[in-house]
Amino acid sequence: MASIFTKIIKREIPAHIVAEDENYIAFLDIMPLVKGHVLVVPKKEVDYIFDLEDEMLSGLNIFAKKVAKGVDKAIKCTRVGVAVIGLEVPHVHIHLVPLNTMDDINFTRPKLTLNDQELADIAARIKAEL
Template sequence: MPSIFTKIINGEIPSYKIAEDDDNFAFLDINPNAAGHTLCVPKKEVDKIWDLDEESYMKLMAFSRKVAKAIEAAIPCERVGISVIGLEVPHVHVHLIPLHSMKNATFQHKESLKAEEFEAIAEKISRLLK
């Protein structure tokens, strides 16, 4: 059965898309630690990051770096943090989180955003990637 991320990639579930290339897809986390919290996922469904083949891993990291640079330019923050945990969805995903303090990195503090805010953030980050 496809993961929720595969369904997002395939357009079966709506998302606030940031970017995609032939191998990877980035979209805003709908339960963000901070405004701009983005998930980068490989299009190929693999459960654990260490199970990715080396080429796919390197492509995901390069893609994530580009997205992180755009987040950093779009969202006022101290820095953009990266986290790979993978317990909640069995599909590799890299969290890129705008950090204002360590609280943003803990996954215990969440921000509530309206649809218009998500749309504006996604558009701003996407524009900076082009």
Template sequence: MATIFTKIIEGEIPCYKIAENEGYFAFLDIRPAAKGHTLVVPKRETDYLFDLEAADFSGLMLFARRVAKAMDRALQPIRTGVVVEGLEVPHAHVHLIPIYREGQHAALGNPVDVTAEEMEAVAERIRVAWGDVGAGVGAGVDAGGDTGQEAGHEAGGNP
């Protein structure tokens, strides 16, 4: 049975897409720990992050790096935190969480309130910055098939 992330990737469930390439997909978390909280997932389902093949693990991290750089440019946090938990959804994924103030932790579980309009605006800012940071940030990732599919809200309607 397909995971919720696979259903999002395939457009069966709407999302605020940030970017994708041949192997990876990034979208806003609908229960964000901070405005701009993004999930980065491999398109191929693997339950446990450390069960990914070395090349897939590296590709995921390089893709996540480019997404984080786009987030840094678009949202201007102090920095972007990385969290990997891996128990709630049986599909390897990385949380990228903007940290806007000293003492803020990139913790999950206490979502902030963000309207659908704010989600779309944040997603658009990151998508624009994704294009600005370019392929050089994720060296090797775009050679793996960046489709340029940064278009926004997928599968109609708000999540």
């Protein structure tokens, strides 16, 4: 069965996409830790990041770097943090989280609830910086 991320890639469910190329896609997390929390995903559905082929893994990180620079310009933050957890969705993904404190990347804290317009506005700001 296709992961939720594969469904986003195939446009079967909506997402606030901030960047995309032939191999990777980046979109806003709909239950973010902070505003501007982005998920970077390879289009090839692989469950575990270290099962990616070397070229795909390096490409994912280079794509994430580009997106992180856009997030850093669009969202007021000290820096953009990176996390790979991989337990919640069986499809490789990198979390890019704007940080002002260490707690901003604490995945046990309550997530934000943003409406569709807020997410669209954040996505537009990030896209404008890429």
